Every structure is written in C-alpha cells, then in structure tokens.
Amino acid sequence: xxxxSNERRIEAAIxxxxxxxxxxxxxxxxxxxxxxxxxxxxFKANDNFFHSMIPDEIKESGGFAYxxxxxxxxxxxxxxxxxxxxxxxxxxxSSLTSVETYDCTFIIAMVLFCSGCLLFYFVIKKTDKxxxxxxLPFMIGIFSFTFExxxxxxLWLLITGMVYLVAVVWSMAEMGQKYSFMLFGVxxxxxxxxxxxxxIFLIGFIVFYYVLLFFKNSKMTKIEFKKVLAGLxxxxxxxFYYIIIAYSTYAQVxxxxxxxxxxxxxxxxxxxxxxxFGFNQLLLFxxxxxxxxxxxxxxxxKSVLPEIKLPSIAFIFGIFMLVVGFTNYLxxxxxxxxxxxxxxxxxxxxxxxxxxxxxxxxxxxxxxAVIISLILIVFFASTYIGKVSxxxxxxxxxxxGFTWLGENTETNSKVLHFYNPTISQDLSLxxxxxxxxxxxxEDYVNSLRNQVIKxxxxxxxxxxxxxxxxxxxxxxxxxxxxxxxxxxxMEILSMWDMNYYFIKFNGSDPEPNLIIxxxxxxxxLINHTWIEPVYVNDEVVILKNNEPGRKP
Amino acid sequence: xxxxxxxxTDLHRLAIAYLISIVIxxxxxxxxxxxxxxxxxxxxxxxxxxxxxxxxxxxxLNFTERFVLSVVLGSAVVVITTYYLGIFGVHVNISSxxxxxxxxxxxxxxxxxxxxxxxxxxxxxKT
Numbered sequence: 001x002x003x004x005s006n007e008r009r010i011e012a013a014i015x016x017x018x019x020x021x022x023x024x025x026x027x028x029x030x031x032x033x034x035x036x037x038x039x040x041x042x043f044k045a046n047d048n049f050f051h052s053m054i055p056d057e058i059k060e061s062g063g064f065a066y067x068x069x070x071x072x073x074x075x076x077x078x079x080x081x082x083x084x085x086x087x088x089x090x091x092x093x094s095s096l097t098s099v100e101t102y103d104c105t106f107i108i109a110m111v112l113f114c115s116g117c118l119l120f121y122f123v124i125k126k127t128d129k130x131x132x133x134x135x136l137p138f139m140i141g142i143f144s145f146t147f148e149x150x151x152x153x154x155l156w157l158l159i160t161g162m163v164y165l166v167a168v169v170w171s172m173a174e175m176g177q178k179y180s181f182m183l184f185g186v187x188x189x190x191x192x193x194x195x196x197x198x199x200i201f202l203i204g205f206i207v208f209y210y211v212l213l214f215f216k217n218s219k220m221t222k223i224e225f226k227k228v229l230a231g232l233x234x235x236x237x238x239x240f241y242y243i244i245i246a247y248s249t250y251a252q253v254x255x256x257x258x259x260x261x262x263x264x265x266x267x268x269x270x271x272x273x274x275x276x277f278g279f280n281q282l283l284l285f286x287x288x289x290x291x292x293x294x295x296x297x298x299x300x301x302k303s304v305l306p307e308i309k310l311p312s313i314a315f316i317f318g319i320f321m322l323v324v325g326f327t328n329y330l331x332x333x334x335x336x337x338x339x340x341x342x343x344x345x346x347x348x349x350x351x352x353x354x355x356x357x358x359x360x361x362x363x364x365x366x367x368x369a370v371i372i373s374l375i376l377i378v379f380f381a382s383t384y385i386g387k388v389s390x391x392x393x394x395x396x397x398x399x400x401g402f403t404w405l406g407e408n409t410e411t412n413s414k415v416l417h418f419y420n421p422t423i424s425q426d427l428s429l430x431x432x433x434x435x436x437x438x439x440x441x442e443d444y445v446n447s448l449r450n451q452v453i454k455x456x457x458x459x460x461x462x463x464x465x466x467x468x469x470x471x472x473x474x475x476x477x478x479x480x481x482x483x484x485x486x487x488x489x490m491e492i493l494s495m496w497d498m499n500y501y502f503i504k505f506n507g508s509d510p511e512p513n514l515i516i517x518x519x520x521x522x523x524x525l526i527n528h529t530w531i532e533p534v535y536v537n538d539e540v541v542i543l544k545n546n547e548p549g550r551k552p
Numbered sequence: 553x554x555x556x557x558x559x560x561t562d563l564h565r566l567a568i569a570y571l572i573s574i575v576i577x578x579x580x581x582x583x584x585x586x587x588x589x590x591x592x593x594x595x596x597x598x599x600x601x602x603x604x605x606x607x608x609x610x611x612x613l614n615f616t617e618r619f620v621l622s623v624v625l626g627s628a629v630v631v632i633t634t635y636y637l638g639i640f641g642v643h644v645n646i647s648s649x650x651x652x653x654x655x656x657x658x659x660x661x662x663x664x665x666x667x668x669x670x671x672x673x674x675x676x677x678k679t
Contacts, residue, residue, distance in 0.1 A: 012616055020576050028580035035584045035592055062645070063638025088631045088638070089599070092648035096595045099588075111596060115623040122617050167624045179610045183625065190628035193635060238632060241639070 007129075007366075014133065014373055015121075019114055021381035022140055025388075026151050027110045031103070032390035039399035040102040043392040047154030049428035050464075052102035054082065055090035057433075059101065064088065071430050071464040073490055074412045075481050077471040081249040084242075085194035086112075086160045109156035116163030117344055119170045120314070124348050126173050127312035128305075128355070130369040135351025137376030138280065141343025142384040146276045149267050150340045152388065161195025162341045164188075165202055171231075172209065173313045181227040185234025192239045196246050197334035205320050212316065248478040249467040261328050264336035272325075272339035280350055287349030288322075290356050291315050305359050314348045321345035393421050394428065397507055397539025404535045405500065405542065406433035413499040414548075416459045418521060419444060419514045420504035420540075426462045436462040437498060448517045453524050455552065457495045496551045500534075500544055501525060507539035528552060565615045566605065570597055600626040603652045606659015629655050 030042050043049055057068040064080045064087060072078040089112075090105040097104065117139040125132035141147050150158055164187050171183040191199050210228070214221040236243070264271045274281045294301045294315075301308070325342060328335040338345075358368045398420055405415060415429075416437045422428040429436035437459035447454050463469070468482035481487050495501075505519040525531050525543055530550055535542040573593045581589055601619070604626020608618045633654075634647040661668065 008614065008616065015616060016572060016576070020579060023576065023580045028582075031581070033581055033583040035581050035588050058638070058644055062643030063641065064635065065639050084635050085631050088635050088644065089627060091644045092599055092630075092634060093595055095645045095648050096598070097591050099592065107592070108596075111600075111623070112627065115620055118620040119624060122620065163624060164628070167628075170621075174611065177611050182610075186625065186628050186632070189632055193632065241636070 010370055011129075011133075014136065014370065014377070015118060017374065018118075018136055018140070018377050021377050022114055022117070023110060025140070025142065025381045025384045026148075027107065029385070029388040030152060030390060031106065035099060035103060035107070037100070037103055039396050040394060041392055042152075042390045043102070043154070043394060043428070045153035045393075046425045046427035047156070048106075048392070049102075049154075049425065049431055051086065051154055051156050052090070052100075052105045053427075053430050053433075054087045055094060055101040055105055058084075058087055058091035059095050067464070068430075068433070069412055070433050070435050072469050072481070073461055073463045073487065074435050075469055075471065078469050078481065079245055079249070079472055079478070081245050081467055081470060083157055083161075083193050083195050085164075085190060086156055105156060106151075106154075109159050110151075112163045113159045116159075116166045119163075120166045120344055120347070123166070123170050123173050123317070124312075124314040124351070126309065127314050127348075128308045130365055131308070131348070131351050131355045133351075133369045133373040134354045135347040137373055137380055138347035138350045139344045140377065140380040141341075141347075142380055143278045143280055143343065144276045146270045146272045147340055147343055148388075149270050150337075153267070155337065155340065157195045158198075158337050158340065161191065161198035162344065164191035164194045165198045166344070167191075168202055169205070169313060169317050172206070175224045175227055181230040182234060184228065184231030185238065188231065188235040189238035192235070192246070193242050196250055197332075197337070200332075201321075201324050201338065204324075205317065208320055209313065209316055244476060248476070249470045252478065253467050253470075253480070261333040261336065271336055272342060277343075283350040283353040284346055286356075287346075287352040288319075290352050291319070291349060305356075312348075315352075318346050318348045393425065395507060395539060397537050398422060398504060399431075400537055401502060401535065401540040401542060402432045405502070406431075408535070409434055409500060414459075414493075414497065415500040415502055416495055416498040418501065418503045418518050419511065420502075420518075421510060427464070429462050430464075432502070434500070437493065438462055439495075444517075445514070448513060453521055459493045459495050459498055461491045461493075494551070496545070497548055498545055499548055500542055501531075502540065502542055504540045562615055562618075566601075566619070569619055570594075573597070598652055599630060599648065602626070603630050603655035603659065604628075606656060606661075606663050609659070609663050626652075626655065 031037070032041060040048065040052065054064075054068075058064050061068070064084045066076065067078045067080050067082070069076055086105065086109060089108050090101050093099070093104045093108055094101045099107075117136075120139070121132050121136050124135050149155065167187040168184060168191060171180055171187055174180045174183070188199075188202070191202060206228070210221060210225060213224070274284070277284055321338060321342070322345070324332075325335055325339040354372060355369070358365050358372075361368060405413075409415075411434075413434045414437055415432055415434045416439065417423050417429055418439050419441060423438045423441065426436070426438055429438065440458050440460055444457065447457075465482065468480040469487070470478045470480050473479050501522075503518050503522045504515060505522055506515065509515045522541055522543065526533060530547040531543050531545050533541055534544045570593065573596070574590055577593050578584075578586060578589045601622050604622035604624070605618065607625060607629070608621050613621065630651050633651045634644060637647045637651070638644055
C-alpha cells in the first residue's frame with residue numbers, strides 16, 4: 001500500500017495527532033481554550049498557585065537566589081532550595097510574551113511533558129519501531145482521574161522531572177554515539193534542578209542498568225562506563241552549586257524523604273494502583289509477562305520476532321519505574337508521585353501486548369501498528385473530552401483583592417485572611433505577595449455557631465514549611481529559622497497585631513453562612529477608629545490597621 | 553552531519569514544524585486571538601527549540617527525533633545558564649534574550665564546524 005511507503009511522514013503524522021490530542025484534552029480543556037485569562041480560573045490546588053507565584057517573583061527580582069520574603073515569614077536570607085527549572089522557564093517565557101505566569105507555567109509544563117513522552121517513544125523505537133508506534137497512545141494516559149491530578153492539581157515539577165529522567169535514559173540509549181556523554185551530563189544537571197526525587201531514582205537506575213549490562217557484555221560496558229564518568233564530571237561542574245543546596249536542605253530535613261506512607265500525602269484518596277488503568281491493566285500484565293518471557297526465552301522470541309533488539313533499555317527502565325512506584329513501602333514517600341506517570345513509563349508493556357499479538361503478521365505488522373496507533377490515540381483522547389472543568393477555586397473578586405495587596409501595601413505587611421475558599425489551600429495566599437496569616441477556621445466556625453463575634457481571633461502564620469526555612473551560615477553549613485525561638489513567637493499572633501485584614505463578604509460560596517458572618521466581623525473591625533477600609537470590590541474588603549498591636 | 557546548506561532541507565522542515573505548531577496551538581486555544589498564539593509559539597521556539605536544534609547536529613539523528621531532542625536540550629542549556637546568571641545578578645529579562653541567542657550561535661558553529669575547520673586549516677597556507 002503506497003500510503004504506508006513513506007515511514008517518516010507516517011511517523012510525523014502520528015506524532016502530530018498525538019500532540020494535538022494530548023494538548024487539546026489536557027491543556028486546552030483546563031485552560032478553557034484560551035491562553036490569557038484575567039485571573040487563574042482553573043486553579044484547584046495549592047501547587048497550581050505556588051508554582052506560578054514563584055516565576056512571578058523571579059520575573060520581578062531577576063533571579064532565584066533566595067526565596068521571596070512573604071513565603072518565609074519575612075526572613076530575607078532563606079536560600080532558594082526549590083528546584084528552579086520550571087520556575088525559570090516560566091519567568092523567561094512570561095517576560096518575553098507578557099502572558100501571566102499563572103497561564104504560562106502550565107503551558108510550558110505540558111510542552112515539556114509532550115517532549116518527554118516523544119523522547120521515550122524514541123527510546124522504545126530503538127527496540128522496535130512498530131512497538132514504539134503501539135506504545136505511544138498509552139502515554140496519553142487518561143485511564144482514570146487519579147492520573148490527572150499531576151496536571152489538574154499542579155504537580156508540574158514532577159512532570160518536568162519526568163522529562164529529564166526520560167532524557168537521561170534516551171542519552172544512555174545513545175551512549176554509542178560520539179559526544180553522547182555531553183547530553184548525559186547536561187540532562188542529568190537539568191534533572192537535578194527540575195525535580196530532585198527523580199534524580200535519586202535515576203541514580204538507582206544507572207547503577208541497576210550498568211550492572212545488568214556488565215553481566216551481558218562486560219567489554220562494551222567498560223567503554224560506556226568511561227562515557228558515563230565523563231558525563232558525571234559535566235554534571236558535577238554544572239550542578240555543584242545546587243547539589244550543595246539540595247544536600248544541605250533535603251538531605252538534612254527528613255520530612256519529605258525516607259518516611260513510610262501507605263497513601264499519598266498530597267491526595268490521600270487518589271493513589272494510583274493497577275485498578276486505575278481500567279481495562280488496560282490486562283494489557284499491562286500480559287506485557288510484563290511477555291517481557292519476563294523474553295528474558296528466559298530470548299532465542300525463541302528472536303526466532304519469531306527477529307527485528308526486536310534485546311536487551312532493551314525501554315523495558316528495563318519500565319520495570320525499574322514499576323518497582324520504584326512500590327518503594328513507598330520501603331520508605332520513599334515520593335514513590336506515589338512516580339505512579340502518576342506510570343502510563344508513560346509502562347506504555348512499552350501495554351504496547352508489547354498488542355505488538356506480540358500481531359507479531360506473526362510479519363508483512364502487515366507495520367500497517368496494523370500504524371492503524372491501531374491512530375485509533376487508540378483518538379479513542380483515549382475522545383474518552384476525556386468534556387470531563388475537565390475549567391473552573392477553579394478562586395473568583396475574580398478574590399484575585400483582584402490579592403493583586404491589590406501585592407501592589408499597594410508595604411513589603412512584609414502581615415495580612416490576616418478571614419474565611420474564604422482559598423484558605424483551605426493556603427499556599428494560594430502567597431499570591432498576595434505579603435506575609436499571610438489565616439484565621440483558625442475551627443474556632444471561627446464555633447463562633448458562628450454560638451452567634452458571637454469574639455474580641456480576638458488567633459492569626460496563624462502561613463509559610464512554606466518543607467525545609468524549615470534554611471539559611472546559609474557558610475557555603476557548606478546551614479541553619480533553619482523554623483527551629484529558632486524568634487520564629488516560634490511569630491507563628492500564632494493576635495488579630496490585632498496584623499497590618500491588613502482580607503475579608504470576603506459577598507459572592508457565591510460553598511459556605512454562605514461564613515460569608516455573612518465575615519460581613520459582621522468586617523463591620524465590627526471598622527467600628528474601631530484605627531481600622532479603615534482601603535479597598536473594596538463586589539466580593540472582598542481589605543481593612544488597614546493603622547496601629548498594629550493596639551487592642552480595644 | 554546531514555545539514556545541507558544548499559538545499560536547507562532541515563531548515564525547511566523546521567519552518568514547517570513551526571507552522572504546524574501554530575496550527576496545533578490555534579486548535580488547542582481556539583478561543584484565543586491568533587496573534588497571541590503566534591507570539592506564544594514563536595517564544596517557545598526562541599527559548600527552547602532554536603537554541604537546541606543546532607547543537608543536536610553533533611549527533612546523527614532523523615529530523616523528528618532531532619526536533620524533539622532540541623526542545624529538551626534547548627530548554628536544559630538555556631534554563632541552567634539563566635539560573636546561574638540569575639544567581640550572579642543578571643536579570644531574567646536580559647538572559648531570556650541573550651542566552652537563547654548565545655546557544656543559537658553555538659548551534660550555528662556546530663552546524664558549520666566542518667566548513668570553519670577547513671577555513672582555519674586553509675588560512676595558514678595562504679599566508
């Protein structure tokens with residue numbers, strides 16, 4: 001059939017269809033088919049807000065040496081330990097296009113994600129081109145909502161990490177080429193500043209892979225090993241600065257790594273397991289069985305499928321990431337995040353199941369692979385159209401209030417946020433660019449139930465707690481503000497110590513009674529002579545306390 | 553090196569990829585103004601693809617793989633450089649213009665390295 005004669009064009013067409021479907025279902029739907037928005041309409045969780053707030057800060061300050069003071073309780077010397085890759089990419093993009101960072105961060109994450117998927121497609125292609133075509137549709141990975149939380153809830157650093165994890169694997173597959181160690185070193189460095197937990201998994205994979213390869217072909221491994229060492233040298237030169245930061249923070253504060261977890265702490269009800277794959281889990285299991293069959297019956301498999309190149313790094317990587325997904329039981333609590341991207345890592349096994357089924361049709365296998373790939377891409381994408389809601393948790397009135405605070409108040413002002421839906425995702429309060437405090441919501445609800453307005457409500461500091469606010473004593477020695485006495489004094493204050501009060505008094509809300517109660521509290525505060533309204537819109541009022549510390 | 557300066561086939565392919573990217577983005581963001589879509593795609597090409605694609609000519613690859621690799625490689629070299637420049641006080645607004653241009657230049661040197669080497673080798677003979 002002539003239509004199949006130009007394989008490169010067929011491949012390009014499939015890739016274009018894949019990109020269109022992936023971006024339309026995952027990016028277009030969530031962004032309501034627009035690039036620019038007046039406010040972050042689709043944001044649903046903490047990470048959405050946080051990962052677009054930091055690029056905004058970088059755009060203003062120019063770099064990422066220290067964390068912004070409003071997320072560090074006002075401390076100016078907290079080292080920027082967060083992986084800066086996506087933040088910088090987003091800040092650069094935003095500064096060139098004037099697209100707001102809350103819009104462009106997700107676009108960049110998705111563009112990189114698509115590149116990562118396609119790069120893994122090329123890794124699989126080194127085993128067999130038909131197998132790669134059959135594996136590609138499964139990378140769309142929309143089998144259930146549990147796979148979607150990385151995209152909808154803003155786990156974008158994880159996505160960036162996956163891209164460079166796959167990129168390093170691609171460079172390992174290409175290690176035979178001249179200068180390939182340079183790619184290995186650069187991608188490893190990018191991974192270090194993209195998402196550090198993937199970096200730890202990757203080091204495990206590199207050791208695992210080369211030990212396996214050594215038993216297979218020790219002479220070849222020695223040549224590759226020299227290249228790996230050269231790549232590692234590049235990595236250490238490029239990443240030395242960030243490795244010191246990561247070692248002094250992530251490795252010293254053990255809240256994120258080496259803690260046993262049975263369910264994902266970021267989404268307890270949305271842990272990925274095999275059931276999340278739906279009917280595709282059957283393909284997955286069969287594919288894994290075939291892989292192990294290939295290990296024990298390699299000669300027999302080769303006689304049936306002579307084109308397939310074994311041992312394949314794509315399969316070994318897939319098995320490794322499958323095992324990594326279960327290491328939460330060994331203490332790696334980041335393993336749950338890895339599971340979210342199983343559709344990419346394990347696509348090769350699902351593709352293998354179909355590949356093996358049509359393997360005996362030697363003459364027609366390529367044609368069938370193309371047709372099945374096209375059908376599956378369209379099928380997986382079509383099952384997800386209309387299932388993503390572009391509406392998020394923040395309203396325009398609240399966002400406008402946040403923006404006003406950031407533009408019109410003194411840096412390091414303390415802002416007390418009374419009830420509004422965003423305080424349940426308290427990292428969103430950093431979008432005000434001022435030090436946020438939030439009301440004790442349980443105490444607040446009890447006051448409403450008792451129909452009283454208290455003379456004082458406690459204000460609880462919101463800061464980014466992961467690494468306990470690390471600061472540099474010397475280049476290799478770090479201290480932690482969160483362990484110090486001064487910090488503990490700031491954690492809970494009286495509402496009268498605040499500089500500003502952010503109160504939602506109107507507009508639709510899941511808790512209308514609390515909004516009405518907010519209005520009464522606002523009126524109570526305004527009755528004091530030293531407190532005045534400085535901003536008001538249809539939904540929120542911002543009050544200024546001209547004498548912080550003064551109590552009635 | 554499969555870059556043919558006379559036919560410029562890969563350059564043509566890059567231009568076609570750019571146009572296809574605009575079409576895909578317009579389909580994905582069909583409610584968006586086309587000018588904004590073009591601006592978005594052009595910036596993505598400027599920041600990630602153009603700086604990376606020239607460097608990929610160090611390796612033997614077909615265009616599709618080269619193009620995908622250029623996104624990942626281009627973003628890696630540009631962002632790593634920008635991050636460290638930021639630490640040294642260079643504002644991201646400046647580095648988002650200068651750094652991609654620098655790596656595009658490096659890429660051009662890679663593409664034309666054979667020609668450059670032959671020029672360098674010939675020049676002492678002439679003198």
